[in-house]
Amino acid sequence: MQSTYTAKRLRWAGVAITSTALLLAGCSAGAATDAETDGAIGSLSLKFTSYASPTAPISQALQQSFDALAESTDGAIEVEPFWSASLLSAPDGLAGAADGRADISLITAAYTPSEMPLSQLLGVPFVAPSSASVSLALKELYDTSPAFQNEFSSNGVHLLAVIAPGENIIATTDPIEGPEDLEGLQLRAAGYIANAVQEWDANVQALPATDMYESIERGLIDGYTSFAYELIASFGLNEVATNITDPGTGPYIASYIVINKSQWDGFSDAQRDAITASYENVADWSTEATLEIEAATCDTLLENGGSVTVWDETKVKQFRDKIGDSLLKEWKATASATGVDPDAFYDELQTALDDVGDQERQTGLQECASR
Template sequence: MAPRTTNRRSARMAASACALALSATLAACGGGGDGAEAGGDRTLSFGYHTGEMTPIGQVWAWWMDEVESRTDGSITFDPYWDGTLVKGPDIVESLTDGRVDVSQVMPTLYTTTFPVTSVHELPFQSSNSPAVSAAMAELASDEDGAVAQEFEAKGLHPLAWAIGGSSALGTKDAIESVDDLDGVRIRGNDRSSKVMGAAGANIINMELADVYGSLDRGLIDGVYGVPFGFVGPLKYAEVVKNFTDTGMGVASANALTMSQELWDSLSDEQRDAIAEVNAEVPGKIAEFDAQFDAQSCEAVKEAGAELHVLDEAEVERLRDAGYDTVLAEWKEAAGSDADAVLADYQAAVAAAEGDYPDYETGVASCFASQ
């Protein structure tokens, strides 16, 4: 399947350039702001912090196409990719003040805002991205649950969950054991990165846009927190020659989100159509992951890079190095609901994994194809 393109929406972007101006101008350009007729036709701005031609970018491009189709065009979108409308750290505020109508909230950038929701960041839970997507959707659907309440507290309504496939640890030198991590400077910003830090790596928080140049100039030795399917589009095989599956599993779940006010302003029919599309997102994640993993595999092989998968003994050594500390930190942040949320999450993931029994991580599937 070829990557999905959005020439139809790109044409609309030219007519909606004013949406890049002040939020008041955004509303005037047809966004979902005050004054829109309940359930009427509207054009919503969509902002994403990275590119359309990435696995998650393609999931959201598909999502917009389907919502437009299933609402018979009563909802349309003006998409802005690569952070041209809203940057990652500004997304929550931009959704609540009307600068953007729909965007992907990344709890990894808002650790104090979404401590319970970040249960998905706990390592060694699952490498099955579509299963984690379905599990997070289940937790968020409970209006009285802790996940839904965290979003409600910010005036937000989560729609669907895109899961970055298990991160490929890309490094200049091979990482084939926990000992190889000692002293390695790795870009990372999640709880799995903290585990590697406990194992001896030097973890450096860095914006994704700065990673390629920093690797190229030797400022860092590796990158973590990026799914293998992104390796090809981001051209990482040009600057690192080793990719390792650490066995820590999914490291981030990202919620496509709109404000609660905007959600409430939609008609029942529009909300039903969106909910129908949301329910199909886990399957699309599996589809696009496989597609982009295959492309990245070819790019890695063409670049002469090597692939590694830590064996069970090394994964257990990595877990022993830092998981208990990471878990304790999360529980303290999540508060009294922590144990119940983790149990619910683990049960939901285990159930959903049965729906996607053949899912493989990108590094593991590429490694097996050598």
């Protein structure tokens, strides 16, 4: 059955950051080169690092972006990608971009809580209604919030694009009908989602995504969470944990494409414009890849005797009520200890979410559950 859910889900999977943000962030343009004065773009060779596999939807979209950048600059700017953590591990993505081990990096804020305390808010369950809403809201905040801009500049990077993963899932070897079935399970989990499932007496294992397949296959864990449905196939996880649950917690991480700030500040205007423009179609390309992958993922899961379940409002409320506002309070306390103002940022995010509105969509997981 061909997937037909609305493209709004990932239409904002990659939101390029505009020149307005550059001005607000105080990025000074480098001196124009002779080549720029003549209307040409000076040559650049950039290394990109990602923990995602090359078959992941966002990876396919980014590769198209890199190809488009090379084509639009007649080969003057080329990006060499290193997929599947072949250059830097996921936790090293931020520091690696800042210190020059990579030029551009896909980073996930959950791996760097001390360095990116504000972004951890996006990992608190039930804070945001959808991934599409989060992408638009964060883009707006980077244009308007000095505190959010500082989260990047203070770490030596400039934000190129916001990447919105899908809503959080729980994948297990055996089906779970409600939150009470989490009791006693060994789950790979990260961030505040880990705290949430622990409230229901699940045992949490901190593992990188690349170790989940083997850990499930060897029986070391019963499944995983803090993960998105569209990424299952790219990690081969539809072979080992075939029962997928949408617990209704919403997005679970904030992910970004960042570039070394010193390099960015030293680029010519023409180079920065070309790089920024190369991300304009990433969202559409990611949507196309995601539609195909999610439909195929559903086919594989169901053919292998798996199940896809979306908890109803009663079960979501049951899950949420036990957590209460404890995790939001925990985030505020942790963020405050780093010197930022969590209440002000929380208010800014809620205002931005109100501004962009609820991005209505049926997810691929919801469609699969209805088959």
